[in-house]
Amino acid sequence: MSAAESAVETIQREMTIFARRARASAGRMHPELSLVSYTLLGHLEERDGCRATDLAAHYALDKSTVSRQVAALERAALIERRLDPEDHRVQVLHLTEAGREILAQVTRSRRAAFRERLAEWPEEDLVRFAAYLERYNAGPAGADAE
Amino acid sequence: MSAAESAVETIQREMTIFARRARASAGRMHPELSLVSYTLLGHLEERDGCRATDLAAHYALDKSTVSRQVAALERAALIERRLDPEDHRVQVLHLTEAGREILAQVTRSRRAAFRERLAEWPEEDLVRFAAYLERYNAGPAGADAE
């Protein structure tokens, strides 16, 4: 096997390990906010509000799934729905102040964990690793792990 | 923010994106073998058989979860249990021929997807990316995404 092929094998294996671990631990780390809820809140913050359908499309989730997630987040008072005056079918979702705070807090704690894990890495390696990951994720949709 | 800090941010964000996508797609890609089942079978192949408790410890799963996964894999005739003659509490799990085949098939298809995604990468980058991922995953347990 060429060096490139064996590197692809390793990348596959290590990405799989990462995904499995992330999945297994997501709920344990932040009981107050699942990985899915976290990414949904993050999306809302980034976009400054969006529709449930946009979330479903972006994360390849069924609209019923998003509907229930949104309902849970609203019950927890982390988001609020505002009826679109242009189209009464549409609910524009916005973070509440509490949602913004929880999101910031979870982001801080995740960031701290990553930072600790990467504490020993030289800056040069961090920058290159980050670039590789971005490049990998920016790749065509539909491939493995997509 | 220093280059190192911003690289850590990027790594966190991209790893999260990857984990979310992997989770969302795991079931769709290989309906015949979930991500968990796949990794369990892979472990069995690599170790040439092991105990349910070893799987639970290695993957940070509850023993009841492993017990049910193992039961499902046995029902599907992908693995078999052999009583340890030394210790009658222990069941040593082994891949069956069918299990070996399914595993090989899913591995091929996952490998093809990764290869396609990485097709444009120069060998040098593949090797470095693989090394970074290994280093990241080899890091101390208990950190984020663990």
Added chain:
DNA sequence: AGTCCAAGTTGTACTATACAACTAGAAACC
């Protein structure tokens, strides 16, 4: 008006998971 489409909700089912209570067998201890 009537048809079709789009956004969201609800009913139902399934999978993965954890925790707790249990059984069966092994080991340790005195």
Added chain:
DNA sequence: GGTTTCTAGTTGTATAGTACAACTTGGACT
């Protein structure tokens, strides 16, 4: 050698996340 303690695994129960299908409501387009 019997009692206690530990280990491997199963089963009961509960929860989260997910999909699919059926439905409701509101717009859009003839």
